[in-house]
Amino acid sequence: MNLNDRIARGRDDGAVASLGLLGGRLDDSFGGAAAVAEAPPVVDPHAELKTRVHRACIAKLGTALYTIGSNQELTKLVRDAVAEELALDRTPLSRVERVRVEQEIADDILGYGPLEPFLRDETVTEIMVNGARDVYIERDGKIQPANVTFTDDAHVLRIIDRIVSQVGRRVDEASPMVDARLPDGSRVNAIIPPLSLRGPTLTIRKFAQDPYTLADLAAFGSLTPTAASFLGACVRGKVNVLISGGTGSGKTTLLNALSAFVPGNERIVTIEDAAELQLQQRHVVALEARPPNVEGEGEVRIRELVRNALRMRPDRIIVGEVRGAETLDMLQAMNTGHDGSLTTIHANTPRDAVHRLEMLVLMGGVELPLRAIREQIASAFDLIVHLVRLVDGSRRVSRITEVAGLEGDVVTLQDLFVARSPEDDGYPQRRYALLGPLRSTGLMPSFLPKLATHGVELPTNVFEEALA
Numbered sequence: 001m002n003l004n005d006r007i008a009r010g011r012d013d014g015a016v017a018s019l020g021l022l023g024g025r026l027d028d029s030f031g032g033a034a035a036v037a038e039a040p041p042v043v044d045p046h047a048e049l050k051t052r053v054h055r056a057c058i059a060k061l062g063t064a065l066y067t068i069g070s071n072q073e074l075t076k077l078v079r080d081a082v083a084e085e086l087a088l089d090r091t092p093l094s095r096v097e098r099v100r101v102e103q104e105i106a107d108d109i110l111g112y113g114p115l116e117p118f119l120r121d122e123t124v125t126e127i128m129v130n131g132a133r134d135v136y137i138e139r140d141g142k143i144q145p146a147n148v149t150f151t152d153d154a155h156v157l158r159i160i161d162r163i164v165s166q167v168g169r170r171v172d173e174a175s176p177m178v179d180a181r182l183p184d185g186s187r188v189n190a191i192i193p194p195l196s197l198r199g200p201t202l203t204i205r206k207f208a209q210d211p212y213t214l215a216d217l218a219a220f221g222s223l224t225p226t227a228a229s230f231l232g233a234c235v236r237g238k239v240n241v242l243i244s245g246g247t248g249s250g251k252t253t254l255l256n257a258l259s260a261f262v263p264g265n266e267r268i269v270t271i272e273d274a275a276e277l278q279l280q281q282r283h284v285v286a287l288e289a290r291p292p293n294v295e296g297e298g299e300v301r302i303r304e305l306v307r308n309a310l311r312m313r314p315d316r317i318i319v320g321e322v323r324g325a326e327t328l329d330m331l332q333a334m335n336t337g338h339d340g341s342l343t344t345i346h347a348n349t350p351r352d353a354v355h356r357l358e359m360l361v362l363m364g365g366v367e368l369p370l371r372a373i374r375e376q377i378a379s380a381f382d383l384i385v386h387l388v389r390l391v392d393g394s395r396r397v398s399r400i401t402e403v404a405g406l407e408g409d410v411v412t413l414q415d416l417f418v419a420r421s422p423e424d425d426g427y428p429q430r431r432y433a434l435l436g437p438l439r440s441t442g443l444m445p446s447f448l449p450k451l452a453t454h455g456v457e458l459p460t461n462v463f464e465e466a467l468a
Contacts, residue, residue, distance in 0.1 A: 046091075046093075046097070046101055047151050049089065049091050049101065050101060050104060050105050050108070050151070051151055052089060053082060053085045053086055053089060053101075053105055054105055054108055054109065056085045056088075057078065057081045057082055057085055057105070057109060058109070060081055060085070061077065061078065061081055061109075074110070075106070075110060078106050078109050078110055079102065079106050082102050082105045082106055082109075083102060086098065086101065086102060086105075112159050112162065112163065113150065113155065113158075113159050114135065114148040114149065114150055115127055115129075115135075115148075115159065115204070117148075118137055118146065119182075119186075119204075119206070122208070122209070123139050123140070124137045124138065124139055124206060125138050125139065125141075125205070125206055126138035126143075126203070126204065126205050126206065126248075127146075127202075127203070127204040127206070128143070128202075128203050128204075129150070129156060129200070129201060129202040129203070130198055130199075130201055131153065131156070131198045131199030131200065131201070132149060132150040132151065132152050132153050132155060132156050132199060132200075133149050133150075134198070135148050135149065135150075138393075140393055141389070141392065141393015141394055141395070142393050153199045153200055156199065156200040156202065157192065157200050159202070160178075160190045160192065160200055160202055163180055163182065163188055163190070163202075164178050164180040164188070164190065166180075166182075166183065167180050167181055167274075168290075169291065170294075171190055171192055172192075173192075173193075173194065174294065175291070175294075176191060176192045176193070176194065176195045176196070177189075177190070177191045177195065178190050178191075178291070179273055179274045180274055181274045181275060181276055182204070184206075184207060184209065185207045185275070185276045185277075185278055186204055186205060186206045186207050186276070187204070187205040187207075187274060187276050188202070188203070188204050188205075188274070189202075189203045190202050190203075205248075207276065207278065211256050211257070211260075211278045211280070212253055212256070212257055213257055213260060214228040214231065214232055214257045214258070214260070214261075215228065216257070217253075217254065217257055221394070221396070222250065222254075222387075222394075222395055222396055222397055223396070223397040223438050224417075224437050224438045224439075226438075226440070226462060227397065227400060227417050227438045229459075229462070230400070230416075230417070230458065230462055231258060231261075231385065231400070232258070232261045233451060233456050233458055234382075234383055234447075234451070235258050235259075235261035235262060235340065235342075236261050236262075236263065236454070236456050237340075237447075237450060237451035237452075237453075237454045237455075237456035238316075238339035238340035238450070238454050239339075239340065239382040239383050239447055239450065239451070240334050240339060240340065240341050240342075240380060240381050240382045240383070241258065241341075241342050241343075241381070241382070241383045241384075241385060242343060242344070242345060242353060242357075242381045242383070242384045242385070243255055243258075243342070243343070243344040243345070243384075243385050243386075243387070244344070244345050244346070244347040244349075244350060244352075244353035244384055244385070244386045244387070245344075245346070245347070245386055245387035245388060245389075246346065246347075246348065246387075246388065246389060247346065248389055248395075249387040249388055249389040249395055250387050250389070250395035251321075251344040251387060252276060252277070252320065252344065253395075254385065254387060254397070255277065255318070255320075255342055255344055256277060256278055256279070258342060259277065259279050259280075259281075259318060259342065260279075260280055262279075262281060262316060262340065264281050264282065264283065265283070266281075266283065266315035266316055266340075267283050267285070267312075267313060267314050267315045267316075268281060268283065268284045268285070268314065268315065268316050268317075268318060269284075269285045269287065269309040269312055269314040269316070269317050269318070270284060270285070270286045270287065270317075270318045270319075270320070271287045271288075271289075271302055271305045271306055271309060271317065271318070271319045271320065271326075272286075272287070272288055272289070272302075272319070272320035272321075273288070273289050273302065273320065273321070274288065275288045276320065277318065277320060279318075285309075285312060285314075287305045287308075287309065289301055289302050289305060301324070301325075301326070302319065302322075302324070302326040303324070303325045303326040303329055303364075305326075306319065306326050306329040306330055306333060307329055309333070310333060310336070310338075314338060315338070315340070316338060316339075316340045316341050316342070317330070317333050317334075317338050317341045318341065318342045318343065319341075319342075319343040319344075320343075320344065321343065321344045321345065321346075322343050322344075322345055322357075322360060323345075323346070323360065324360060324363065324364065325360075325363065325364030325365065325366075326364075327357055327360040327361050327364065328360075328361045328364050328366055328376075330343060330380075331357075331361070331376045331377065331380045332376075334380035334381070335376060335379055335380050339450075345357065347386075349386065349399075350384040350386050350399055350401040350413055351413060353384055353386070354374075354377060354384075354403075354411050354413070357373075357377050358370065358373050358374065358377070361373050361376075370409070371409050374406055374409065374410075374411050375406055377403070377411055378403055378405050378406040378411050378412075381403045382402065382403055382445075382447050382450075383400065383401070383402055383403065383445075383447075384399075384400075384401045384402075384403060384413070385397060385399075385400050385401075386398050386399040386400075386401065388435070390434045390435060391434065392434060394434070396419060396435055397417075397419065397438060398418070398419045398435065398438075399415055399417065399418055399419070400415070400416045400417040400438070401413050401414065401415050401416065402414050402415075402416055402443075402445045402446065402447070404446060405446075414441075414443055415441050415443070416440065416441060416443055416445055416463070417438045417439065417440055417441065418438070418439065418441055419435050419436055419437060419438045419439070420435070420436050420439075421434075421435060421436065440462065440463045440464070441463075442463055442464070443463070444463055
């Protein structure tokens, strides 16, 4: 070993030792990242067999895959064909392997291939495909590798195309990004080469088959029963609510839960990029934006849908998320008699949510003075509910804030409920907890007369549990 090699080796050893000083062993300090990086990719030993049988079954079944309307009949037909082709192939398999391979091939023909087990698993909340060999899932708020792979990138593309074609969308080199949904309402995003450098990428955010209620969220600890009853009363009393939070913080879940408190005799119009709301009322009109076609024409944006909704005699308008020029139209709707409307926005704090509303209105190309925009915001929204996603994967309502009006050129906010860190909240013995429970600040909202007008009376003890 020459001098240069020794110096290089000494530098490497020193770097490893310095990393160890940060928190003991290298594996422990970085959550086993080194071990994960060295782990070989998962290889399916039966990939070629499944490809052969899959192609043979497709050729054998032909148009029957599209003409048989009964799911049970089609499933039986496919399973019989798979079992027959496996027997003809004569590849030696154990009983367990044969059952597993039959299931995987049937899933690939009838459903979404390797993703089917995770779609059926209620504990999995998100599925992430980073190319054919890299699949991850989220369970209990934590991301972990999934012990499955696709055959190749073409296999992933086939699954993506099956998903997006069901909702009239397309994905190809001319349109390599798409938002879609599964039949159960789960949100789907796909992006393919040339934009995705590691191969086709697919992200599925699953929705519970049984939509969560506010009582469920209170049981999970996302908010307190007192705060849940307060929010339910606000929705019944036609308070305009803005739900803010980061990506994956549970904004749409909370929006679904709050929508259950809208009376059944009111006409609701929902507007979304990809329809995912699961409202339980009967008198609901669901509208969905449409991307442009191959010629770049036919696009219908959320802004046009909001304008059209105003002509549909809605009692309430629910916009899945405001993220562009439709923000101004939503503000106008809330200021023209559509009380009780709900929407969500990405933001880090309630104050940031107000700033983002201002920015989105300005990005719409409307030349309005900033004070005029703030007046619209202050008069449109009554309440901001902010959610956070904590490092342990839990999702919590951290603030319930009233939009109190405009003072000078500033939109005034006052916190009604706050979840503080345990140390700030007077519980040093809980210093390892991430966030304390939601507690009232003792301030009374100014929209109580509005609630009373709509026949909603809040218990007096809701705001008595003041913060220390």
